[in-house]
Every structure is written in C-alpha cells, then in structure tokens.
Amino acid sequence: MKHNVLIIFFSILSIAASAEQPTPKTMRIDYFHTGNATQELFSLDEVVIEPKPWAGNLNKQIDTIPRGKYIFEVRDIESGKLLFSRSFSSIYGEWETTGEASKVTRTFHESLRFPAPKKPIEIQLKKRTYVKPFHEIWKIEIDPNHMFVNKAQPQFDGEVFAVMENGDPANKVDLLIMGDGYSVGEKAKFKTDVKRMSDALFAAEPFKSRQSDFNVWAVLPNSQVSGVSRPSTGVYKDTPLQLRYDIFGSERYMLTLDNKSFRQIASNAPYEFVEILANTKTYGGGGIYGLYGTTMANNDWSEYVFVHEFGHHFAGLADEYYTSPVAYSASPKLDEPYEPNVTANTDRNTLKWKDQVKKETPIPTTWDKKAFDEHSYKYQKKRAEIRKQKLPESVMSALFQENAEFETNLFGKNKYRNDIGLFEGANYTATGYYRSQQNCIMFTRIEDFCHVCSHAIEETIDMYTDTKN
Numbered sequence: 478m479k480h481n482v483l484i485i486f487f488s489i490l491s492i493a494a495s496a497e498q499p500t501p502k503t504m505r506i507d508y509f510h511t512g513n514a515t516q517e518l519f520s521l522d523e524v525v526i527e528p529k530p531w532a533g534n535l536n537k538q539i540d541t542i543p544r545g546k547y548i549f550e551v552r553d554i555e556s557g558k559l560l561f562s563r564s565f566s567s568i569y570g571e572w573e574t575t576g577e578a579s580k581v582t583r584t585f586h587e588s589l590r591f592p593a594p595k596k597p598i599e600i601q602l603k604k605r606t607y608v609k610p611f612h613e614i615w616k617i618e619i620d621p622n623h624m625f626v627n628k629a630q631p632q633f634d635g636e637v638f639a640v641m642e643n644g645d646p647a648n649k650v651d652l653l654i655m656g657d658g659y660s661v662g663e664k665a666k667f668k669t670d671v672k673r674m675s676d677a678l679f680a681a682e683p684f685k686s687r688q689s690d691f692n693v694w695a696v697l698p699n700s701q702v703s704g705v706s707r708p709s710t711g712v713y714k715d716t717p718l719q720l721r722y723d724i725f726g727s728e729r730y731m732l733t734l735d736n737k738s739f740r741q742i743a744s745n746a747p748y749e750f751v752e753i754l755a756n757t758k759t760y761g762g763g764g765i766y767g768l769y770g771t772t773m774a775n776n777d778w779s780e781y782v783f784v785h786e787f788g789h790h791f792a793g794l795a796d797e798y799y800t801s802p803v804a805y806s807a808s809p810k811l812d813e814p815y816e817p818n819v820t821a822n823t824d825r826n827t828l829k830w831k832d833q834v835k836k837e838t839p840i841p842t843t844w845d846k847k848a849f850d851e852h853s854y855k856y857q858k859k860r861a862e863i864r865k866q867k868l869p870e871s872v873m874s875a876l877f878q879e880n881a882e883f884e885t886n887l888f889g890k891n892k893y894r895n896d897i898g899l900f901e902g903a904n905y906t907a908t909g910y911y912r913s914q915q916n917c918i919m920f921t922r923i924e925d926f927c928h929v930c931s932h933a934i935e936e937t938i939d940m941y942t943d944t945k946n
C-alpha cells in the first residue's frame with residue numbers, strides 16, 4: 478500500500494515537472510568562418526543571450542533529419558550528454574565551391590543558436606561532402622556563466638508585430654518575415670507585402686494543411702533609403718540588413734553577408750526560420766538551409782520566389798532546375814547529394830523515394846527533355862540579353878510568363894506527368910542527376926511542390942511541433 482502511494486506521488490511529480498519545464502533563454506554563438514578552397518579556420522566572436530526565450534520545441538532537441546552541409550552538437554561537459562543538435566548550410570559553404578575561393582581567402586560571420594544551458598558545454602561543428610559522414614571541423618567549450626556572455630538588449634529602431642499567432646512558440650514553427658530597404662514612409666507597404674507573401678506560402682501544400690502549426694512574425698528595421706544594393710547596375714544602398722544582389726557574381730542572387738546585423742535585428746522576435754523581403758522589383762532571391770531566404774517584394778513573380786526560396790531555407794531542398802547559370806559548382810563526379818529531392822542513383826530498389834514509385838513507372842522516367850532543353854537554353858539566352866540591355870522588369874516578367882506557358886503545354890502531354898519516378902536533369906546538371914517528378918516549384922515557376930519535396934517539408938514541420946511524433 479505504502480509502495481503504491483509512493484509511485485503515485487512520483488508520477489504526479491514527473492507530470493508537474495514536464496508541464497512546468499521553464500522556457501530556457503536563447504544562446505547564440507557568433508563566430509568567424511575564414512578560409513579558401515584548401516583550408517578553413519574558425520574563431521569566436523562572442524557569446525550572446527538573445528532577448529527572446531528559446532522558441533524551439535524542447536521535446537525535439539536532436540536533429541533527426543539532417544539536411545545541410547554542417548551539423549552542430551551541444552554537449553554537457555560534465556555528463557557528456559548530447560543536449561541539442563541542428564543541421565544547417567551556410568554562405569561560406571557555397572562560396573568555397575566558387576572560383577573565387579581558389580584565388581582569395583575570405584571571412585564570413587556565422588551564428589549557432591540553441592537553448593541556453595546552465596552548465597559548461599562543448600560545441601562540436603561537423604561538416605560533410607555529399608552523402609559522406611559528417612566529420613569534426615571545430616570544437617569549442619563555453620561557460621554560460623562567464624562574465625563575457627553578452628546579455629545586452631540590442632538597440633533596435635523599427636517595428637515588431639505578429640502576423641499570425643496560433644499558439645506558444647515552443648510548439649509552433651515560428652517564421653519571421655523581415656523587411657529591408659523600406660523607408661520610414663513605407664511601413665504600410667511592408668505590412669501589405671508581408672500579408673501577401675504569408676498568404677502565398679499558406680496557399681501552397683503542404684503549408685496550407687499545416688497552417689495551424691505556424692506562427693508568423695514580422696520585424697521591420699527603419700531604413701533611411703528605399704530599395705537595396707545592386708552593384709551590377711551601380712546601385713549601392715546602406716540598408717539595415719545590407720541585402721544585395723550579385724552575390725558570387727550571379728545577378729539574381731540576393732543575400733546579406735552582414736550576419737551580425739541580421740542576428741541582432743532578428744532577435745527582437747521569436748523565430749526559427751526567416752525570410753527577408755527586399756523592397757525592390759528586380760527579380761532575385763536566395764535561400765540557405767537554416768539561415769534565411771530572401772525575395773524581391775515588388776515583382777509579378779515575388780510570391781513564387783518567396784515560396785521557392787523558403788523550400789531551400791526550411792527543408793533543405795535542392796534546386797531541381799539545371800538550365801540557368803549558377804556561380805557554384807555541382808559535383809563533376811555525380812556524387813550522391815544529401816538533399817532529399819535530387820539523386821544520382823538510378824537503381825529503383827535503393828532510390829531515396831523508392832517507396833513512392835509505382836511498379837509500372839519506368840526508371841528513368843520518360844519526359845520530353847529534348848524539347849524542354851531546346852526551348853529552355855534559348856529562353857536563358859533571351860533572359861541574359863534582357864539584363865545586358867538593361868530593359869524594364871516588365872519585359873523580363875513577360876518572358877517568364879511566355880516560358881511558363883510553353884512548359885505547361887509541353888508537360889501536359891506526358892503520360893507520366895503525375896508519376897513519381899526518375900526524371901533526368903536536376904541540381905544544376907543536365908545529365909546524371911535526377912528529380913522525382915516531371916515538375917515542381919523547385920524546378921520551374923509553378924505553385925506546387927512535388928510529392929517528395931512536400932514530404933520533406935512535413936518532416937521539418939514535425940520537428941518543430943507536437944502535432945505528430
């Protein structure tokens with residue numbers, strides 16, 4: 478009898494403990510990642526306690542679906558227990574594959590965020606190439622009680638607001654939409670843009686069905702100027718987030734390299750994922766797994782770019798397209814990529830998405846690649862010519878529209894248009910890399926993700942929510 482009472486007593490205690498698990502603070506490790514094509518070096522900038530508590534799911538601290546080039550692991554030094562891990566990709570990770578990395582050494586600022594520990598921890602940063610195992614590239618010990626852990630409230634001149642609130646940040650995916658290049662008089666425009674982008678995201682499956690698993694927040698730092706930098710057309714603007722086009726020499730690639738400002742400004746809201754809106758109309762954007770996505774706000778294709786780049790940032794999806802030029806290099810040896818939606822494997826028994834392939838679907842799967850390629854390479858030439866001649870953005874938008882119509886018509890004729898199979902051409906490579914379906918938002922300018930991409934997105938949602946285990 479006494480025994481039973483004790484058991485009941487203990488189980489009540491454990492329920493109470495889990496219900497009242499206090500929300501930890503958010504710790505951020507800021508560091509410099511320096512190197513070139515042959516070597517890399519890490520150095521600590523500072524350890525920060527962000528003003529907002531940890532927004533992640535305390536029941537799911539270990540990354541079970543690593544999708545990036547890197548993973549970091551946080552361990553309690555005393556017990557050796559793994560407390561937290563998260564996979565991500567970085568701008569440095571792309572830059573080191575560009576031609577510039579064989580000529581110069583550069584430094585990029587990066588951050589790792591995780592629930593603030595009470596006791597000393599060891600952080601291990603690991604890297605991988607293609608599907609090879611992760612290996613350690615940096616290790617550092619952090620004492621959370623050291624006086625140099627920076628707890629200052631960062632200065633912020635701007636506005637923070639909720640766009641869509643569905644519950645406690647700990648059990649929701651917290652998406653933060655930030656604005657750059659919105660002058661003080663353009664605040665109302667930012668609000669309209671945020672709503673438009675958020676609506677576009679939740680109109681696309683699987684985000685549509687999982688909308689209640691998300692909170693959406695917005696942060697707008699005040700900018701003295703309107704628009705963002707575009708060096709290829711001689712436009713330079715000092716904006717709060719320092720977004721700019723022409724990253725790695727690619728005119729449409731828009732990122733910010735000012736990670737410190739980005740992190741300081743973002744820390745004013747709860748967030749796990751970020752998309753930055755540039756108050757500009759030239760087509761462009763970018764998306765890095767676990768860092769942020771970017772898009773131009775004032776273009777006919779803004780909503781499409783917002784959702785496409787979010788696919789990279791949120792679920793680590795690869796580009797399925799291959800006819801437009803990019804600065805970084807794909808594997809010349811056709812190594813198997815770690816991204817869930819592209820492959821070099823042509824064996825139907827071991828294929829990443831083998832469970833979704835029907836017996837009657839041929840592997841590789843037939844599609845009119847010849848007609849697509851012929852049209853697409855011509856269209857890419859026209860696209861480059863429009864930029865070279867500095868023609869109005871409306872000319873570019875019209876070309877995209879005409880191209881989309883050609884693709885819809887061509888793809889509609891294929892018997893296997895709805896099948897999951899193995900379609901050649903993906904990952905910036907015309908032959909040897911494959912995608913799972915004929916079309917997807919990661920391939921052309923359509924609104925839908927393919928089944929494989931949708932599944933990958935759902936897995937990420939599950940890692941931040943308690944909807945499914």
Ligand SMILES: [Zn+2]
Pocket residue numbers: 797818917918919920926927928929930
């Ligand atoms: Zn896809």
